[in-house]
Amino acid sequence: MDQDTGALLDQAAGVARAYLRSLPTRHVGAVADGASVADRLRTALPEAGEQPNAVLGRLAESVERGLVASAGPRYFGFVIGGVLPVALAADWLTAGWAQNAAMHALSPAAAAAEQVAGEWMLDLLGLPGSASFGLPTGAGLANAVGLAAARHALLARTGWDVESRGLYGAPEIAVVVGDEAHATLLTALQYLGLGRERVTRVPTDGQGRIRREELHAAVRGLAGRPLLVAAQAGNVNTGAIDPLDAVADVVAGHPNAWMHVDGAFGLWAAAVPHLRPLLEGVERADSWSTDAHKWLNVGYDCGFVAVRDRDAHRAAMAVSAPYLREGMGNRESWEYVLDSSRRARGFALYAVLRSLGRAGVRDLVERCCLHAQRMAKRLSAEPGVAVLNDVVLNQVLVRFGDDDERTRQVIDRVQADGVAWMGGTSWHGVTAMRISVSNWSTTTEDIDQSADAVLRAFRAQRR
Ligand SMILES: Cc1ncc(COP(=O)(O)O)c(C=O)c1O
16 A cells, blocks of 8 residues: 555544544534535536545535534434444445455455345344345335336246336236335336336325225235235334234235335334334245345445345346356345445445344344333423324324424424434324434433423424
8 A cells, every 4th residue: 555545544534533523512414505515615627636635635624514413323314324333444444445246256255245244134134044135225226126026026927027028018017005105115116117106005094004904905806917015114204014914914815916015224123022023924025125224323325125036036136147147156246236336235234233243233223212212202291292103113203382383493493403403294294303213322311412402492482
């Protein structure tokens, strides 16, 4: 390594260290918007290159105010994980090693780490050990992979080769999803030519779960068509999990059906024995998607997809003819995802799973759930503040003064205050604050400090 490379890495490590040290105390939201950061970054494209150390310094300085402390302990927006120290360190190694993880031939090391980490994921999540798996960018694309495998299998059973012939003239697949399916599930249908609107949306209950009777009614009369049912483990607002066993029963009663579970974060309930009953029946599905960058805190990006029928998975994704070459030897990572050249996500995933172990993952998930309950308790004790959901996992929906405008104002005030960051959502026709506790470093004190910040905003706004 030349001196410049070493000095640049030291410089980057110094900036990263200072940033990480600031995480517990810095203003959680960004204090500059994208346009003003762009103004600081923009110059005419230099004709002659500039000194790398100066560029790095200027980059760090220019973006600083536009950074969101989403890796910090009091960020509760969307469903966002932080990055465990071992994941961060493994990711630095990943960048340094600069492997292309597409194929075994490009990096036996990356292929091996992905293989072992993937096997551990199946085990931890209670999925069949024989399932195939891949590491896409996130649960969104994991949904696309799972549904592509479904499309292959459902049509292959009718004698239709969708990979070669496309959907022109193919038997029509009936697609059934819950009314609360995540946006990326619908986008996956869009990518696959199944149509985001051409689906039957099954009404959901007060927590966002598919209603069993309505599901039965929706699939009645569909016996003559291939059937794809997508269930959800972890509603993005409430954390609620569809009645998976009941969905599996419906699928089992159909002659040509496939069940997919979008479990971006809810699938992690499998790591905690007393939460596992919420997922009863999950192992009966045909494909599953989840994220390691959310609740497992491996840092961005790392999704996970698993498919019971390995051949269907590979047939839908493999670049060349299905089923074959791999049997001769090595697992080829790119045959299980949509991308080809890719970063080696398996290293950080391996490092996190090994350093936490089964017990560490259980503690992480359980701790976040307890924090969510504490937050809900603290907030709902205040007159005029209502928690709208059953806090079964890590999600809390809160409404202030039973009023959309006041709720929006409280959210704005909390974000501007900077102690914590919570986003807003619309839940069954009303505005709510959405709180997601997904970060490994959040403590009870962080929850109390954040609850205080929310209540302060509510009281100030009430005056
Ligand atoms: C249920 C569900 N599915 C899919 C996704 C998409 O995940 P990603 O953005 O990691 O692709 C999310 C994100 O929050 C989600 O909650």
